[in-house]
Each structure stands twice: as C-alpha cells, then as structure tokens.
Amino acid sequence: MMNHEMQQVLSNPSAQRAARPALVDTYAQFPIEPVSGNGATLLTRDGREYWDFYGGHAVALLGHSHAGVTRAVTEQMAKLTFYSNVVPLEIRARAAERLCRFAGADLNSVFFCNSGAEANENALKLAIQQTGRKRIAVLEGGWHGRTLLALSATTEEKLRAPFSDLLVDSVRLRPNQLNDVDKLDAGIAAIIVEPILSIAGIVELSAEFLQALRRRSNQTGTYLIYDEIQTGAGRLGRPYVAGAFNVAPDMSTSAKGLANGMPIGAVLMNERVASRVKAGDLGSTFGGGPVVCAALLAVLDTIERDSLCEHAARLGDAMHQELVVGPVERVLGRGCLIGLRTRGPAKAVQQKLLDAGFVTGTSADSNVLRLMPPINTPPEAVLLLRNALCAIQ
Numbered sequence: 001m002m003n004h005e006m007q008q009v010l011s012n013p014s015a016q017r018a019a020r021p022a023l024v025d026t027y028a029q030f031p032i033e034p035v036s037g038n039g040a041t042l043l044t045r046d047g048r049e050y051w052d053f054y055g056g057h058a059v060a061l062l063g064h065s066h067a068g069v070t071r072a073v074t075e076q077m078a079k080l081t082f083y084s085n086v087v088p089l090e091i092r093a094r095a096a097e098r099l100c101r102f103a104g105a106d107l108n109s110v111f112f113c114n115s116g117a118e119a120n121e122n123a124l125k126l127a128i129q130q131t132g133r134k135r136i137a138v139l140e141g142g143w144h145g146r147t148l149l150a151l152s153a154t155t156e157e158k159l160r161a162p163f164s165d166l167l168v169d170s171v172r173l174r175p176n177q178l179n180d181v182d183k184l185d186a187g188i189a190a191i192i193v194e195p196i197l198s199i200a201g202i203v204e205l206s207a208e209f210l211q212a213l214r215r216r217s218n219q220t221g222t223y224l225i226y227d228e229i230q231t232g233a234g235r236l237g238r239p240y241v242a243g244a245f246n247v248a249p250d251m252s253t254s255a256k257g258l259a260n261g262m263p264i265g266a267v268l269m270n271e272r273v274a275s276r277v278k279a280g281d282l283g284s285t286f287g288g289g290p291v292v293c294a295a296l297l298a299v300l301d302t303i304e305r306d307s308l309c310e311h312a313a314r315l316g317d318a319m320h321q322e323l324v325v326g327p328v329e330r331v332l333g334r335g336c337l338i339g340l341r342t343r344g345p346a347k348a349v350q351q352k353l354l355d356a357g358f359v360t361g362t363s364a365d366s367n368v369l370r371l372m373p374p375i376n377t378p379p380e381a382v383l384l385l386r387n388a389l390c391a392i393q
C-alpha cells in the first residue's frame with residue numbers, strides 16, 4: 001500500500017528530486033571525502049590524512065595535484081584550451097610521437113580518445129573491421145569496460161546479462177592455460193588480455209602464455225591486443241608490458257594515469273594495424289585535445305626525468321619483501337600493481353586499514369586486497385603500511 005509521502009513524491013517531480021540526491025546512485029563508495037591531495041596522501045573533510053594506496057582507481061600515477069602536471073595544464077588552458085581533430089596541433093603531434101617513443105615495442109602510431117573502455121572499444125572495432133571476422137577471444141576474469149564491445153570482452157556475468165543479445169560472440173581462455181591457446185582459430189578477430197588481470201585479483205600472465213598467444217595469433221591472423229589500462233604508463237616498473245618477453249602485441253590500450261587524472265584513452269598500434277586505418281575509420285571530439293596532451297607530456301617528462309619506472313619496480317620489490325605480515329599470506333603482482341592475499345576476507349582488512357589511515361582497494365577475489373599507489377610514493381609509506389598490517393588482529 002502506498003503511503004501519503006510516497007504518493008506525493010510520485011505525483012510531484014520536485015518532491016521526487018528532493019527525495020533522492022541529484023547524482024545517480026550507481027557507485028558503492030568509500031566512507032571518506034577527500035578535499036585535497038598532495039602526492040601520495042589525501043586530506044579528507046574531517047581533517048584526517050590518508051596514504052593513498054588506491055590512487056583513485058590507479059589514476060593518480062604521479063600522486064595528487066602534481067605540480068608539473070598542474071603547471072603544464074594551466075599554461076595550455078591559458079594558451080588554447082581546445083580545438084578538435086579537424087585541425088592539426090603541434091602539441092597533439094608531439095604527444096603522439098612522445099608516447100610511441102615511450103612505449104617502444106614497434107607501437108608507432110596512436111589514436112587518442114578519452115577513457116579505457118573507449119580505447120578498448122576502438123581497438124576491438126579496428127580488429128573486427130580489418131580482419132572481417134565477427135568473434136573475439138578473451139580471458140576468464142578479464143575486465144575491459146562497459147561499452148558494448150568492451151563489455152563483450154569482459155566476463156563479469158552481472159554486467160553482461162542485461163545486454164547478452166547485443167554482445168559479440170566470444171571464446172574464453174583460462175589465464176596461463178597453454179592448452180587453451182588452440183581455441184584461437186581463423187574466425188577470431190582479436191584476443192584481448194590484461195597482462196596482469198587486475199580486477200580478477202592480480203593474476204599475472206606468464207611469459208610462456210603470452211608467447212604462445214603471440215605464436216598462435218600469428219598462425220591464425222588474429223590480432224593480439226594488450227589492455228594496459230592498469231599495467232601501462234610505468235606502473236609495473238617498465239613503460240608497458242608490450243615488448244617484454246619478446247612479445248609485441250598488435251595494439252596496446254592505455255588510459256587511467258596516463259595524463260594523471262585528465263581523462264585520456266589511447267590505442268597504440270603497430271604498422272600492420274595503422275597502415276590499414278582509412279580516413280574516417282576512427283573519431284572522437286575530445287580525444288587528443290591540447291590540455292590533455294600537455295598533461296600527458298608532463299607525465300612522460302616526469303617519469304623519465306625522475307626515473308620513476310625504476311622507482312615503481314623498487315616499490316614493488318619492497319611491498320613483496322615487507323607486506324607478508326598480519327593478515328597477509330602472500331603478495332602478488334609487481335611494481336605498483338600489487339595484490340595482498342589475505343587469510344580472512346579482504347574487505348575486513350580494507351576497513352581496518354582505512355581506520356589506520358590507508359586507502360586500498362578490493363577485487364573480484366574476496367581474499368585479494370589491491371594496492372595501486374602512485375609510482376612516486378615514498379618508500380617510507382610501505383613501512384608504515386607494514387606497521388598498520390602488523391597491528392591488525
């Protein structure tokens with residue numbers, strides 16, 4: 001039965017508005033409200049300071065409110081805030097050139113867009129268009145975004161179910177199962193993989209598996225796509241996984257921290273792919289805008305000038321060495337993409353760490369806590385995190 005209050009809400013849109021906040025309620029949120037950030041720390045409205053081992057979901061690559069990025073962005077804002085891809089811009093060409101040089105692995109061309117899902121959507125579109133094939137291959141547990149092709153590559157059933165009729169057909173391989181590689185056949189346009197499956201719970205792909213995927217893809221004419229949205233831009237202690245283990249993908253997608261919080265997506269591609277892109281095949285109004293390109297250039301300058309790939313690798317080693325304490329039984333991952341396998345539920349550990357002043361993330365594996373700190377986090381933060389873990393009963 002409808003009570004009086006409910007009847008009023010349904011018959012009066014402004015009462016409806018008052019009953020529910022204007023922002024659509026679609027996110028489970030942490031119980032903190034940051035008001036400012038400084039490097040690897042956050043200050044919240046209630047005056048507490050936190051070490052940020054979550055990084056706004058792996059976005060604060062160089063930490064919060066980075067001075068060099070802020071300067072580059074504000075200077076470019078004042079000079080020319082935006083012009084679309086209908087004109088050439090020197091800063092856009094320079095950002096593209098610089099990113100390709102940074103990535104290496106024969107990824108010599110880039111298409112700029114605005115998010116991770118958009119980067120994966122465009123990479124998969126290119127593979128389907130260029131091969132003329134309609135199926136894709138994915139890894140069990142892979143997470144690639146919420147647009148329809150990216151969702152087709154994502155295996156989280158809850159997200160897929162409402163759209164199941166609209167998704168393209170996908171073949172699933174189990175991570176690191178060499179026997180599954182033969183599932184790739186000449187009807188498959190692309191296989192897309194996260195070199196470390198992050199949301200799945202920090203599952204690292206072996207060199208043998210990546211090499212086998214490359215060999216099989218060559219035999220079947222399938223494109224090999226690395227989703228490096230979390231593993232790229234220096235986070236693992238090298239620019240990208242592309243090129244490691246003598247495996248070069250045909251495309252590598254990047255986003256998250258690439259412009260340290262300015263929205264960016266990038267599809268890096270080799271000559272085989274880029275040479276087949278025709279005018280009009282790809283497009284984005286905002287992609288490659290001058291401000292985001294200024295941010296990207298400042299990020300790459302800082303990574304190279306401050307040797308941050310090396311620093312990220314050292315932080316990863318320190319986390320492996322120091323953090324098997326308290327509720328943690330194993331450390332997974334590398335660089336600044338780390339999983340802590342916990343004895344009890346990771347969520348309870350996350351809450352206790354938050355109480356102790358550390359922001360961390362969970363994963364689809366209920367026993368894996370995820371750490372995605374800025375790659376310039378000071379080493380002392382790892383020791384403080386160790387102390388906080390030791391204090392957990």
Ligand SMILES: Cc1ncc(COP(=O)(O)O)c(C=O)c1O
Pocket residue numbers: 057115116117118120143144145146194198199227229230255256
């Ligand atoms: C590996 C991976 N790919 C793609 C995405 C989608 O990125 P976005 O949220 O920017 O669309 C995410 C987001 O968390 C991700 O972790």
